[in-house]
Amino acid sequence: MIDQAGGVAPFGTSAIHRRKELLRSKMVQHQKINLRREQKNxxxxxxxxxxxxxxxxxxxxxxxQE
Incomplete structure (x- = not known):
């Protein structure tokens, strides 16, 4: 697996950390979408x-009047 910087990504703590950050950012993105949907409703x-x-x-x- 190659990381974004172009080097080989280790399957250690940094790869796990990147995966957690990715999942966290996706979760925040979905929360924002849900909040917008609730606001529109x-x-x-x-x-x-x-x-x-x-x-x-x-x-x-x-x-x-009548």
Whole structure:
């Protein structure tokens, strides 16, 4: 196996350390993706709730005018 610097990568502690760092960075990346997905879902729910409230206000205002 060849490391990124072009030398031969030992199968010792440095290779294990690199693997752990790679896994950690992937885990952090997935956490960020999940947080973004949760944020979008919250925004969608808030938008839908706002639209429902606006429609209710419009109906109430129309009923009061009649």
């Amino acid at each position: 919250k925004e969608k729910i808030l938008t839908e709730a706002t639209i429902k409230l606006f429609k209710q206000d419009c109906f109430l205002a129309r009923d009061e």
